[in-house]
Amino acid sequence: MAVAYTFADPRLAKLDGFGVEIDEAKQRADIVLNRPPFNIVSMPQRDQLRLVFETLDEDERVRVIVVRAVGEHFSSGGNIKGFMEASPETVSKLAWNIAAPFRASKPVIAANRGFCFGVGFELSLACDFRIVTDTTQYALPEQKLGQIPGSGGSARLQMMVGITRTKDIVMRSKRISAQQALDWGIATEKVADADLEKATDALVDELVAFSPMAQRTAKKLLNDTEDSPLSIAIELEGHCYSRLRQSHDFKEGVEAFHEKRKPEFKGC
Incomplete structure (x- = not known):
């Protein structure tokens, strides 16, 4: 309410x-x-x-x-x-x-x-x-x-x-x-x-329903690279992907996918 x-x-x-x-x-x-x-x-x-x-x-x-x-x-x-x-x-x-x-x-x-x-x-x-x-x-x-x-x-x-x-x-x-x-x-x-x-x-x-951390990262990445050369945008995307790779939400997302259940993202 x-x-x-x-x-x-x-x-x-x-x-x-x-x-x-x-x-x-x-x-x-x-x-x-x-x-x-x-x-x-x-x-x-x-x-x-x-x-x-x-x-x-x-x-x-x-x-x-x-x-x-x-x-x-x-x-x-x-x-x-x-x-x-x-x-x-x-x-x-x-x-x-x-x-x-x-x-x-x-x-x-x-x-x-x-x-x-x-x-x-x-x-x-x-x-x-x-x-x-x-x-x-x-x-x-x-x-x-x-x-x-x-x-x-x-x-x-x-x-x-x-x-x-x-x-x-x-x-x-x-x-x-x-x-x-x-x-x-x-x-x-x-x-x-x-x-x-x-x-x-x-x-x-x-x-x-999505991971808050992944969502914040996606928004910032897209905003920051809107007018960047392709090579720089891809480089920054790679760094962001690597950082999220270590997150609890990514681990939870992978496990939920394999267990065929809805993920419970914590934003960390």
Whole structure:
């Protein structure tokens, strides 16, 4: 059963535009955007989101983090007025804060329905898995404001879909449908709108069943080698494989395979 998460950090005593829930039995924590109808992300909220991700990443009760939203839309983007009022120091931290899901050692799932624009899209791109529905639309509309994406959106998108498609999205402020996002490899999975919660639950259950150590290693390896030469990526993969070879979880996995039973991973 999910309950409200309690934070020791006084900076998180009052969350701005979102809530956090934890379900210890499912080893799951949910970050829930809650400023309907469009879940606009404020400037202070960005820094709080970073702190929350860092806290959940250190919490041993949590194996998987989910980012979802209340209502019909994930997020239509940031508070436009806030950009004009923010200090240069605050603006310089935009990409670092929104990259928090990428830096987290644990798997992070973005459950996207409806509008997923601007920082909403950038936050989702920093996650490991993106589940979309029939209503999902992705966009980086900053060109309409005389600006460019500032929280890692164009850079992450280019790594995923290449420069031609990224220019089409960024330079034209073009909206991308859920099916196009799936076809281009932006989305992990596409489901009916009514099935988003069920699909998210299923992915959480699947991820929790794996070895936490092997999962953390796989995420870090893939992140670290995304833009590495093949020879370096293979070398790092070999080192990671060798380290896991000595783990309890690998021994347990091999024994469970031969004994035809479900493995009981300890994360060590």
